[in-house]
Amino acid sequence: MKEDILKKTAKEYFSAAEDEFKKSRFNSALVLYFKSLVALIDLYLLQQTNKTPSSHTERFRIIEEKFPEVYDILDKDFPFYQQSYVQIMTKELAEVIKDDVQIMAKKTKIEL
């Protein structure tokens, strides 16, 4: 079941992100929080439309069209995921992405 896989990956990434965060490895934490966020967004899409996107491009397109409030979260956070390979990420930024994961967890009714 896609839904189970998405729930499992969202939780696993979040838990791993928390571990990295505790070790003050904020780049790793940010990447993992973001992956958790994307899994939750896909879960949200599945819950709302019975479909999951096959690529980032499709994901962006669908949520921009149908769920602008979710689009704003993804569009806002995605650049930091991209930059995480070449820039030092701060604790504060990792916390912002974590907050967004929690917003999506509420929307999808998932306990992380």
Add this chain to the structure above:
Amino acid sequence: MTCKLWQKKLKLNYSEDVLDIVQFGSSVLDNSNPNDIDIAVIFKKITLKEQLNQAQQIKNQLKKETELPIHINSFDLYSLFHEGNFAKENILFYGKSLLAKDYFSKIFGLTPKIQINYELKSLEKKDKVRLHYTLRGKSGKYGLIKKYGGELISPGLIEIYPEHEKIFLEEIKKITSKIKIKKILY
């Protein structure tokens, strides 16, 4: 649709936390073919979370003004000048304020200029003349300096506005490659 958003009359909604909204990168340069538009939103001291949320709202408004993708970055004055901000020079030197419709650096009382020093000594006479015509014009036609508001400081040294850098360099390099460039804020 122009990509120079800073030249447009925009009705943007933004909070008092915003110090400036700055367009920078290739989209502010003349003679460039940008693939996207870089925008920096400079905030007074507010939380990062709040900065990002407000920047996203500004991005949503700017998206309606252009077909090019907009990349938005948010800073406060500390993060703008932080050594980890690789876009710092670009924002400070080339940045154009969408609010003041002028150079962003003027907010600090600084005007950016580029000085191009080109060596005349080694040039043949015909190339010296070509260069002179290119820069100063010929037979009533404007040269680059008059056309783009530059200034001849002394023989072999001109001062231009940053956004015209590419135009001047392309033309001068057709005649000589012995060029030195200095970016100044004064």
